[in-house]
Amino acid sequence: MPEGPSIVILKEAVQEFKGKKLIKIGGNTKIELPDLVGQPVKDFKSWGKHFLICFPENTIRIHFLLFGSYRINERKDTPERLSLKFANGELNFYACSVRLLEDDPDKIYDWTSDVMNESWSPRKARSKLKNIPDTMACDALLDQTIFSGVGNIIKNEVLFRIRVHPESRIGKLPPKKLSALIKEARDYSFDFLEWKKAFVLRKHWLIHTKKTCPRCNLPVTKKYAGKTKRRSFFCTNCQVLYNGRKTKIPINRKYTRKIAK
DNA sequence: ATACATGTTGGAGC
DNA sequence: GGCTCCAACATGTA
Numbered sequence: 001m002p003e004g005p006s007i008v009i010l011k012e013a014v015q016e017f018k019g020k021k022l023i024k025i026g027g028n029t030k031i032e033l034p035d036l037v038g039q040p041v042k043d044f045k046s047w048g049k050h051f052l053i054c055f056p057e058n059t060i061r062i063h064f065l066l067f068g069s070y071r072i073n074e075r076k077d078t079p080e081r082l083s084l085k086f087a088n089g090e091l092n093f094y095a096c097s098v099r100l101l102e103d104d105p106d107k108i109y110d111w112t113s114d115v116m117n118e119s120w121s122p123r124k125a126r127s128k129l130k131n132i133p134d135t136m137a138c139d140a141l142l143d144q145t146i147f148s149g150v151g152n153i154i155k156n157e158v159l160f161r162i163r164v165h166p167e168s169r170i171g172k173l174p175p176k177k178l179s180a181l182i183k184e185a186r187d188y189s190f191d192f193l194e195w196k197k198a199f200v201l202r203k204h205w206l207i208h209t210k211k212t213c214p215r216c217n218l219p220v221t222k223k224y225a226g227k228t229k230r231r232s233f234f235c236t237n238c239q240v241l242y243n244g245r246k247t248k249i250p251i252n253r254k255y256t257r258k259i260a261k
Numbered sequence: 262a263t264a265c266a267t268g269t270t271g272g273a274g275c
Numbered sequence: 276g277g278c279t280c281c282a283a284c285a286t287g288t289a
Contacts, residue, residue, distance in 0.1 A: 002267050049268075065268050067286045078286085095285050097269080144269095151267050208267095227279080231266080265288085273281085 002064045004116045004149020005193035007046040013072055014044055020086040022055075027082035029098040034058050041086075046116070047109040048148025052101070053084070059101040068096030114148040115186045116193070122182045129178065133171020137181065139226040140170050147185045152230045153208050154192060158184045159234060160207035165241035166225045166232040172242040207233045 021040045025033055036055050045052040051062040062068070062082070069076070073089040082093040101108060112121035113128075128146045141147055141155040150158075159166050162180040164173065173181065195201040207213070210220050213235035225232040 006267080063269075065270095065284070066266065067268090067284080069286085097284090142268095153267055229280095230268090262289095266286100268284100270283085271281105272283105273279105275278085275280105 002049055002066065002068065003151035003154055003189075003192065004046075004048050004114070005189050005196055007049055007051050007064075007149070008116050008193055009197060010051055010070060011044050011046050014091060016088060017041055017084075017086050017091060018044060020088060022084060023087060024085035025083070027080045027093070027098070029081050031098055031100060033060075034100070045105060047105070047111065047114050048116075048144055049151070050109075052105055054105065059105055061097075061099045061101055062093055063097040063099075065095075065097055069094045070096075110145075110148075113145060115189045116149050120186055122179075122186070125182045125185075126178065129170050129182075133169060135170050136166065136226040137164055137168045137170060137173070138166035138230070138232050139228050141181070141185060142228050142230065149189060150185055153205070154185070154188055155230070156208040156233050157192075157206060158188050159232075159239060161188060163239050165236070165239040166223075166234050168240070168242040169244065172244045174242070177242065207235065209233060213238055 019040055021038055022036050025036055034057075036058060039055045039057070041053060042056055043054040045054060049063060051064075053060040053062070060082070064070075071092045071094075075092055076094055078094055080092045080094060081096050082098050084091045111117045111119040112124050114120060125146055129140060132140060135143075137159060138155060141150050141158060142152070144150075156166075158181065161184050162177060164177055164181065170178070191204070192201060195204050207220060210233060212218065213220055215238045216235065218235060218237045220233050221236055223232050223234075224230065
């Protein structure tokens with residue numbers, strides 16, 4: 001559920017409640033909810049993995065963390081964390097983090113860092129990356145202030161697409177690779193969106209959870225890499241480690257087979 | 262069926 | 276203050 005594109009899918013799925021007045025609010029969230037009954041939903045927004053329900057005076061923020069889920073006009077067996085009822089249906093959230101924003105979302109969120117947002121700015125991403133040259137590529141991609149919405153799956157697939165080893169240092173990437181990283185963070189997220197909508201996301205994974213590299217057939221490495229220590233799947237043959245030392249030239253698998261004989 | 266995972270936060274300790 | 280480590284949260288899947 002939790003990566004950015006999934007939140008975009010949710011946003012699209014709840015459009016029927018936009019402009020509708022809240023009839024009832026409930027759920028077992030520990031936060032004190034303002035009395036929003038009678039208030040219309042002004043808008044649904046998203047920033048990375050954050051889902052925002054905007055009322056005229058208040059905004060509720062939902063974060064699904066690892067296990068959060070939602071149902072539209074349906075309920076699960078478990079108690080609702082937050083439940084919103086409208087004349088035309090209901091919106092239920094489970095096992096998620098619920099918060100009330102203290103201020104106008106526009107004052108809190110930098111929309112240009114959201115890879116799914118129309119205001120996404122590759123230029124700003126690049127300038128933020130320039131400030132963290134020693135950070136590993138795998139950690140940089142998960143930095144929500146730079147690539148809001150990118151999660152672990154997107155991270156692994158982007159690095160495979162651009163043939164960069166997850167432990168490469170941002171400052172050591174050739175300019176073209178840095179550009180490719182920024183571009184693919186967004187491009188892959190939109191592919192993710194389309195595949196997820198069509199329920200075919202998993203079968204499009206090239207490296208995430210894979211055992212062998214689809215490019216060269218050599219075994220895939222699984223490592224809890226970087227400061228974030230999240231699962232990284234990568235091919236040490238196809239993905240170049242840019243760490244300031246001499247780069248290893250990827251071997252051609254066919255040639256490898258030949259010399260193996 | 263036990264372990265693991267698309268994620269983040271807050272606190273302890275250094 | 277900054278950094279890292281760790282627990283906590285909570286649930287579907289293999």
